[in-house]
Amino acid sequence: MYPWRDAKTTIAIGENRIVRFAEFKDIAAFRRWCPWGPWGRPGSNHMSELLITGASGFLGWHLSRYFAGRGFRVTGTYSSHQLAAALPGVELCHLDLLHPTDSPVWSRHYSHVIHAAAMTRPDECEKQPSLTTLVNVEATHLLLQGFPGSRFVHISTDLVFNGLARDYKESDPPDPPNVYARTKLWAEQQLVQAKNAIVARMALLYGPPAPFGGGFLGWVGARIEQGSSVPLFTDQYRTPVYVGDVARAIEWMLESSPRFNLYHLGGAERASRWEFGLKFAAEFGLDRTMLVPTTMESAGLVARGKDCSLDSSRLTTESGLALCKLDDGLARMKEGRY
């Protein structure tokens, strides 16, 4: 469990004012302090005002495009990567999760919130555990408390599991092996208590590249284009999930009344990164001789689970949605179709 009361870190908020973040565990005090009201108004008629954090990232960018096209009025946030005209129909707004109260994001009510922003690179998170905790855990808590009247979908990860088993269900106990995964789990633990929140645990994501991130396949494709070999793990298994399926599943979470507050969201097929890379190269006509099989151990990276494949039957059974296999997802990706 996350040791809230032991948090020692301080951050700068507003005009050089240094505040212990922990002071704002009491959101009522935060509201009194924050000058940018009005705050979330439960019962408002604005039923399709959607806030997406991390719109400059891979998933957030796709979700922003998808939901703008579905009639939602979308506000998307960025931190270090300002999107220019790349997201038509989306109002962009700066939000730094290290200084969350500096953002104009609080000035509006949102009927729905998708929280996708996070520090996402496990090797960087490992070197900066305090910073990662502030961004991935404490800021998530603040956002949830700040929008109590909104349906709140939090994006988590399959990496909360240790990967010693496979086909993880929602009822399986997490055992995060690194700082990134631990902070994602701590964030989840705050959220599962809230009546308005749903945690969506993603598998490895793939889809057309976004302006500031292409996900795993974007990295593979870029390396091949540069003429660099691509080391791919033969011993790390996931259930890669296509962004179009993710968008539809999250839409269901936002608009219906799901029975549970935790869902796994992985594709219909389990594959190693190596197998996934081969399928990608075949579908896109890329030079497969650039792909080099390797193992996690030889790469010397921070610990990750070997098989974090997800069983997403809770979601598919309840929603009636299908989550596609790799060939289908890659074909949709090639056509740029959600």
Ligand SMILES: NC(=O)c1ccc[n+]([C@@H]2O[C@H](COP(=O)([O-])OP(=O)(O)OC[C@H]3O[C@@H](n4cnc5c(N)ncnc54)[C@H](OP(=O)(O)O)[C@@H]3O)[C@@H](O)[C@H]2O)c1
């Ligand atoms: N990609 C995957 O395969 C995968 C798998 C499982 C779960 N997930 C989860 O899915 C979510 C999205 O992942 P992604 O792959 O789209 O990540 P990404 O491409 O790395 O994007 C991360 C986003 O978070 C924002 N961000 C980072 N630090 C921030 C800060 N201090 N303040 C405000 N915003 C900050 C970034 O903004 P700037 O770039 O503007 O700084 C960016 O918009 C994350 O929660 C991740 O844990 C991803």
